[in-house]
Amino acid sequence: MNISEALKSATEVLRESQISDAAREAKSLLAFVLNQNQTFLVAHTEYELSFDEEKRFRDFVTRRARREPFQYIVGRQEFCGLDFSVTKDVLIPRPETEMIVGAAIEILRAKANSEFCEIGIGSGCIAVSILHAVESANAIGADISEKALAVAGRNAATHRVLERLELRISNVFANLPNKKFDLIVSNPPYIPRDDIKNLQAEVREFEPLAALTDGTDGLSIIEKIIADAPRFLKPDGFLLMEIGINQAVAVKALFDNKLWRGVEVTPDFQTIPRMVKARKVQK
């Protein structure tokens, strides 16, 4: 089978499974299998796939046709310009989450030897990107999932920030040391349990449930973070947290104005209110 034949049959299989943009996905999968860029595919349509290449490609196309996300098949996702390894144990990093990294870098660059903490570190995309950009910063990354922490550790090592990142298994703040940070960041599981059934199959059937939902109304972990964060923040320290669709009003109401100031919600590129920023009061 040559490249042209392989792409034609894969596109048909993916189209039958209602994968949108089947031709593009087929090209991306084949380029990955051949370890080539897409220009190679266009320039070498007569190239004959080896037995192993054809078998791997068929296997990947079958997995994608069953709606497994492309990122889990190839095992990676780009985030903030860095390449992150992803497995089925972690959420696939989303572009809207890059907002948290941008805001965190701005806050931490203004301080010498700053320290921050991430609740729900997952793949490590947020904490690793921040540490990569702010070389004087140190961090603690917490997650309830041991397997997610292992992925975060690998990504931290790949991007040479592991020596500045301490990883801890922890239910929110429960297992964090008794210290105070300049910043707390989090992209917590905020999808209400009842909304999971309406998500696309790629998310619903493949991404870890504990990364998507708190198992209740979507607000319980957010509420816990807002309630406990003041104990772990220095005076004037910041909280940056991602929230879900339609949560801005309810989330703003969770901040006690005796403990917090400057609570603001910033929309993402789709104009969905997405990032909450708040500052602990000066005491």
Ligand SMILES: C[S@@+](CC[C@H](N)C(=O)[O-])C[C@H]1O[C@@H](n2cnc3c(N)ncnc32)[C@H](O)[C@@H]1O
């Ligand atoms: C939405 S994912 C975010 C992952 C990563 N930070 C990102 O932005 O792609 C939420 C993460 O929180 C973790 N998590 C869920 N419940 C938790 C809890 N009670 N305490 C700590 N981490 C929790 C999940 O295992 C998951 O890795």
